Amino acid sequence: FDMFNVFARGATASGKGTILTGQQRVQLLYHFLNKRLDLDYAVEQKILVQWFPAHNIDRLADLHACWARWRLLMDFTFVQPLTVLRDYFGARLAFISAWNGHYCKMLLALTPIAVIFELANCVFLDHISIIGFGLTLAVWGKWALNVWDREQEYFMVLWDLSNAHKDESPRADFEGTLYPSHVDRNMVELYYPAWKYTLRV
Numbered sequence: 001f002d003m004f005n006v007f008a009r010g011a012t013a014s015g016k017g018t019i020l021t022g023q024q025r026v027q028l029l030y031h032f033l034n035k036r037l038d039l040d041y042a043v044e045q046k047i048l049v050q051w052f053p054a055h056n057i058d059r060l061a062d063l064h065a066c067w068a069r070w071r072l073l074m075d076f077t078f079v080q081p082l083t084v085l086r087d088y089f090g091a092r093l094a095f096i097s098a099w100n101g102h103y104c105k106m107l108l109a110l111t112p113i114a115v116i117f118e119l120a121n122c123v124f125l126d127h128i129s130i131i132g133f134g135l136t137l138a139v140w141g142k143w144a145l146n147v148w149d150r151e152q153e154y155f156m157v158l159w160d161l162s163n164a165h166k167d168e169s170p171r172a173d174f175e176g177t178l179y180p181s182h183v184d185r186n187m188v189e190l191y192y193p194a195w196k197y198t199l200r201v
Helices: 003-007 022-036 039-044 057-066 070-074 082-089 091-124 128-158 194-200
Strands: 177-180 188-191
Touching: 022 082, 057 082, 082 091, 091 128
Parallel strands: none
Antiparallel strands: 177 188
């Protein structure tokens, strides 16, 4: 097993490549380098100018073809290539895009009801329509949240995201206090003091 093949590009026309996504390769590289180097310190000392992953031009062209086009502003299905976004940019941006798309669809469904209530308010000048729309909005909000929770759970299972895979690799610049490990009391680990953590929140 050649560890540096893990950092290679994805599958090519010759069939050689790796089973990892681009985001996973960047994470592995980051953890590999971060265990051995303090990259932020290297920037402070002017050893490095800056460090960040560069974009893959071919993959950006693919994203532009299916996602980043002005013509898609008129597409009211709000369908997005979420798995492609997740593979390239990571789960956080994919979830943000999914959430935005979901609530755009939900607001589009609410629009005809809002127009009906507004017309009723103009014609009858009745404050009952305002109360009625408020109640409708409350029901809509709960419904939209329930549908989002279901969609979010679907993507968490699809993309295998759970607390079990939470990134807990130590950073080279992490400063903490040595305490016995919660897992094995014979080992000591660095922990961030609870009182400092409380002040951050």
